[in-house]
Amino acid sequence: MTSTTHDSHESDHTTTAESSNPREPQGTPVLEVSDLNVSFPSEAGSVAAVRGVSFDLYPGRTLGIVGESGSGKSVTSMSIMGLLPQYAKVTGSVKYAGEELLGKTDKEMSKIRGKGIGMIFQDPLSALTPVFDIGTQLVEAIVTHQKVTKQQAEKQAVELLDLVGISEPQKRIRAFPHEFSGGMRQRVVIAIAIANNPRVLIADEPTTALDVTIQAQILDVIKVAQRETGAATIMITHDMGVVAGIADDVLVMYAGRPVEKSDVFSVFSQPRMPYTIGLLGSTPRPDVSSDEPLTPIVGNPPILVDLQDQCQFAPRCPVAQPECLSGEPKLLPLADAPKGVSHATACIRSGEIWDQKINGERLFQVPELSKDILAGKPRDERKVTLHVADLKKEYPIMKGSLLKRKVGTFQAVKGVSFDVREGECMAIVGESGCGKTTTLLEIMDLQPQSGTVVLNGQDASTMTKRQRRAARKDIQIVFQDPMSSLNPRLTVREVIAEPLQSLGYEGDVNKRVQELMALVGLDTSQIDRFPGHFSGGQRQRIGLARALATNPSVIVLDEPVSALDVSIQAGVINLLEDLKRKLGLSYLFVAHDLSVIRHLSDRVAVMYKGEFVEVGKVDDIFDHPQHPYTKSLLSAIPIPDPQVARTQKRVKYDPDAVAAVVVEKPESN
Ligand code: SF4
Structure with missing residues (x-):
């Protein structure tokens, strides 16, 4: 059951791989996360928020981490930054430029935060200090990590504001956060995040609270920032559209674990894990007219306490089998992935899934809607x-x-x-x-x-x-x-x-x-x-x-x-x-x-x-x-x-x- 090959698709595989995935990661990874586990104590027991996350992040590439609430994507980013509360239990390894970050003190981490790794949070208001003007905050971020005078830092701050698209930066630098709109504040946060040319940029739902045109502008600014700094980027989001537009590689998380990982084209065009297929089927398309109902995933994600050793998606999976309940599947490379494509899933039936179908049938059946009582009436x-x-x-x-x-x-x-x-x-x-x-x-x-x-x-x-x-x-x-x-x-x-x-x-x-x-x-x-x-x-x-x-x-x-x-x-x-x-x-x-x-x-x-x-x-x-x-x-x-x-x-x-x-x-x- 594990490794059915798709001989008939072999030629398609190669074409797709060559045409749509021209760039494989190059060089050495700047961030290596292996077997990261994070748990929190709670009254109900230990909450296993992140369970065995591993990935490598390469210079200049963007990894999109997608998942729904409670999937562990934000906790993953917080543990990389060393921003989890003291009571969180973190195991595994997070290496930045070969240096282990887990176990570092807050003081040691603060040397890396902002310099080596820049972070863009969802809520720019809480990331900025309301009592200081933005110039002071930018200058502070620069002089903390660079040996420059205040004047030089101020000059850099103006250039950064210009880079992130704040008009009249000379004047605006003296403005306070509350004088800016949400989108402008997020631009300032991006300017601070890239102030010291970080090698890694982590953006955690950076556009969630913003209007669609502002969201698009902020995503553009992140791309510009990445281009200017050459940073490797982690984009954490629940929005499949955002991932599709910005990511090179995608990691799909469910119940604290990675369940599918590949380049963005493979994940969207040939998902092999039922949860990813469900997510895509639940996402309405803004660019296509469709009378077909969406295909929701029934049920809710599990509560991450006392988890059984089984596929956590099994209660919601339309093609679950008894074997899915004996042991949690590991994230394993697909034996039949197209040449040159690295594609891994945590599902024992991925080998049977092709074109979002299993045995020729759609995984998620399109629900039938009631008869339209006004059908045909102009x-x-x-x-x-x-x-x-x-x-x-x-x-x-x-x-x-x-x-x-x-x-x-x-x-x-x-x-x-x-x-x-x-x-x-x-x-x-x-x-x-x-x-x-x-x-x-x-x-x-x-x-x-x-x-x-x-x-x-x-x-x-x-x-x-x-x-x-x-x-x-x-x-x-x-x-x-x-x-x-x-x-x-x-x-x-x-x-x-x-x-x-x-x-x-x-x-x-x-x-x-x-x-x-x-x-x-x-x-x-x-x-x-x-x-x-x-x-x-x-x-x-x-x-x-x-x-x-x-x-x-x-x-x-x-x-x-x-x-x-x-x-x-x-x-x-x-x-x-x-x-x-x-x-x-x-x-x-x-x-x-x-x-x-x-x-x-x-x-x-x-x-x-x-x-x-x-x-x-x-x-x-x-x-x-x-x-x-x-x-x-x-x-x-x-x-x-x-x-x-x-x-x-x-x-x-x-x-x-x-x-x-x-x-x-x-x-x-
Ligand atoms: S392992 Fe089984 S239950 Fe889990 S996603 Fe695959 S088919 Fe579904």
Whole structure:
């Protein structure tokens, strides 16, 4: 079972290997990690966060470490940097330029951190000191490791700020972190990380909290930084699109262990480990129109306490066999990997897996969705459930500490208009602060400051208080963070029953709660459990069941899946699609992830500074964007395909220019 060869693919192998993997690692590795294990004590027992991680990092190459929450990817990077808490138990070996790092004191490590190894963290605010201007922090980073005068360090600091794309660096150097936007702060963190020409750069989810265009810019800056310093880079991320665009090699982690390792092209085009295949199947594509549902991975990752000696993915693996439960498979090179390609997996059935199939069948079956009750009914014959016209929202700008006075007006929403029809998902996309969430809240309020909101034919401005209350049952909202939107002291039964009771539901409340739980795929035997007992995906299902309790025709989805891991997210996206088809629901949807938008929506409005700059069918907008801002936004989406990602042209939006400007992406080394 272990090493079935694929003779028929042999010629393909060679071609693929030669054409797509021209550069094998060269020279001696600058970082060698072998058999790294990290555990933490906890009340439940020892948590084995990292288990047997080994890899070599070569100069100029980028290793992408991917995995979901709790996979051990960040703990791996923290242990390389010597930043784990004292109580962490770390074994194995981490060698930087041949020198063992494990066991070094914090003082010894601080000589290597910043000089030999630079680190870019997810949250730039916590990486910068708020009380010092950025110049002081950069100069400090330089003089700590280099024998230069303060003036020389300051000159270098200005050059570094220029390199990472901060305009007017001479002036900006005296600014404080809070005066910068999130993207600019991350640029400063990158400048500090590369200030001493490190040989290794570790970026831990460096773009997770950023808007898509800023994310693309930061990834470009990291590429420039890598090119200028020649550093070897570790990119830690949960985003398959980011990995596809930046990594040369990929290490996929699951439950603290590496489960697949190869060059980026092999991992994406010919994954051989079921978990990687599941991850790719769960990831929506922003660049392809598809009516096919995503293929989620059922279940949740294990809790890393008292692990059984078995394949940890077995409970979620669609092709698990009894042998998978006797001993945890080691990460072993594939005997049938194409010539010149090093590809390893921790799966006893990898030899049988080819083209994401086993015995000619797809590993992960595409789930079947319910019949679309409105299939075949043209859009203009469908009922308009939500009509919005010339919606505006202004906020006063106040000044003065004691006596506040209005000094101006901020127009958050500047007259947007759209319709949502039954069985349709309308998305609003745009970056932070563009006004999309304000638009949602104004609609939910059913009392617009200015403009018209008509819900199922009823104009909100003419509603009495009582009518407005009754109308609210027709429009419900699901929020991003299911934990904070559900009362932790109420059981699932109570959470879902609450809106029914407040509306004076006359039927059998218990029966209805059970129906709703079944509708969203929750186990009804867990009806008396508290939200804290459930995983993130299940909690989002509880939120959805609650929203559906009043039989609304419109559901407002405010970033409904952004807090979820990709394999769990796929299940919730499918559920939303299924409910829309089965119940003919209308969705008004806001998400920053444009891939999710493309997958779930029928129509999309692109919002920029309070206005819609483009509205239309989702495929038209994604395939043929007309407005320069839309072009810029779409060109920044990371595409989970290394071939496509490497030819992707980025478009920069300049509101003053007549046409969009195409910018070349910097080549990584
Ligand atoms: S070892 Fe078995 S359970 Fe684990 S991924 Fe492979 S087939 Fe699935």
